[in-house]
Amino acid sequence: MARDYYDALGVDRDASQDEVKSAYREKAREYHPDASDHENAQERFKEIQEAYEVLGDEEKREAYDQMGHDRFKQAEKQGFDPSEAGAGAGTGGGRSRGGMGGGGGLGDIFDDLFGGGFGGGGGPDAKTSVTVTLEDVYEGAEKEVTYTTTAECGTCDGTGAAEPSNARRCGTCGGSGRVEQRQRTPFGQATTVTECPDCGGSGTAYDEACGDCAGDGEVRDRVTRTVEIPAGVEDGTTLRLRDAGTEIHIEVRVEEHDIFERDGADVYYAHPVSFPQAVFGDTVTVPTLEGEVDMEVSAGTRSGETFRLSDRGIPRMQRRGRGDQYVRVEVVVPNPSDLTDEQREALSEFASAGGDEIEYDEGFLEKLKRGVFS
Ligand SMILES: [Zn+2]
Numbered sequence: 001m002a003r004d005y006y007d008a009l010g011v012d013r014d015a016s017q018d019e020v021k022s023a024y025r026e027k028a029r030e031y032h033p034d035a036s037d038h039e040n041a042q043e044r045f046k047e048i049q050e051a052y053e054v055l056g057d058e059e060k061r062e063a064y065d066q067m068g069h070d071r072f073k074q075a076e077k078q079g080f081d082p083s084e085a086g087a088g089a090g091t092g093g094g095r096s097r098g099g100m101g102g103g104g105g106l107g108d109i110f111d112d113l114f115g116g117g118f119g120g121g122g123g124p125d126a127k128t129s130v131t132v133t134l135e136d137v138y139e140g141a142e143k144e145v146t147y148t149t150t151a152e153c154g155t156c157d158g159t160g161a162a163e164p165s166n167a168r169r170c171g172t173c174g175g176s177g178r179v180e181q182r183q184r185t186p187f188g189q190a191t192t193v194t195e196c197p198d199c200g201g202s203g204t205a206y207d208e209a210c211g212d213c214a215g216d217g218e219v220r221d222r223v224t225r226t227v228e229i230p231a232g233v234e235d236g237t238t239l240r241l242r243d244a245g246t247e248i249h250i251e252v253r254v255e256e257h258d259i260f261e262r263d264g265a266d267v268y269y270a271h272p273v274s275f276p277q278a279v280f281g282d283t284v285t286v287p288t289l290e291g292e293v294d295m296e297v298s299a300g301t302r303s304g305e306t307f308r309l310s311d312r313g314i315p316r317m318q319r320r321g322r323g324d325q326y327v328r329v330e331v332v333v334p335n336p337s338d339l340t341d342e343q344r345e346a347l348s349e350f351a352s353a354g355g356d357e358i359e360y361d362e363g364f365l366e367k368l369k370r371g372v373f374s
Pocket residue numbers: 153154155156157158159160161210211212213214215216217218
């Protein structure tokens with residue numbers, strides 16, 4: 001199979017694009033599986049198409065000339081594409097859908113895509129998801145992901161045959177992979193085209209299936225990789241990873257946090273304080289994603305009042321800086337059975353000293369009536 005593309009088309013290395021084109025036409029006509037009686041017509045036809053896809057495209061041809069046949073094919077398998085725009089001829093004969101090639105050692109290109117809306121046609125080759133904590137979101141993280149890729153079987157060159165050289169045109173469909181069925185209906189004769197039952201649509205027949213792919217022509221591979229989770233990533237974001245020509249979409253799921261609630265770059269947290277702390281004010285220790293910080297609760301703080309800790313939130317994705325942390329102070333009323341005798345006595349004294357009388361003005365009652373007091 002490893003024939004030089006120039007030999008496959010029967011042209012010189014300095015042939016013009018027009019010469020390449022007319023050579024391709026001539027050869028394609030000669031070896032078209034539907035018309036040709038040549039032995040291995042199917043295989044030759046594939047070879048010719050493959051050759052023209054490269055030589056018929058000036059950019060690809062240039063890369064091919066520079067790299068030579070074997071290196072070019074190897075690079076193509078690993079996803080190298082000199083002209084992403086594609087052009088080329090007809091139905092892709094031997095174009096592989098990006099193999100995993102060896103150790104997958106080519107550095108991967110990682111672009112972050114936020115909130116969807118990525119251009120470019122075609123879906124991903126593989127999908128997976130990764131779950132991260134809010135701490136991961138705060139700092140950024142490296143996580144392992146596992147996905148399944150599909151690649152052309154290297155053992156049989158995608159033919160599915162144990163002996164690729166013995167693969168031949170399927171007799172049932174003549175190599176087209178499709179069969180027509182004519183049926184009489186009340187409205188006349190109807191023709192339906194279905195996938196060939198003998199070759200499963202590949203157009204190729206063989207005596208023994210390839211052991212590595214069970215005749216599929218494709219192999220599946222479970223791949224585990226480490227991906228970088230950018231700081232500030234939102235729940236539901238899709239990250240796109242390119243790995244040797246394979247595009248993997250990774251959905252990021254952010255776990256709910258035990259004590260923090262997130263809104264964009266801001267973090268919300270409720271902190272309990274005692275009645276005396278709320279009355280007299282105090283310095284309290286508050287957890288943040290970065291660790292504990294001191295916060296001043298001012299004297300006379302009401303339950304439900306919110307304090308802001310600037311720049312203690314999550315890094316912003318699109319802009320510089322961080323969000324804030326909001327701390328809602330909740331005044332905790334102690335359970336009477338938890339009070340010590342001393343505390344109980346002190347509270348009773350506080351009550352008899354007039355502490356059980358609440359002072360309020362008309363405005364307070366108005367607010368209560370409207371239910372907006374918090
Ligand atoms: Zn195979």
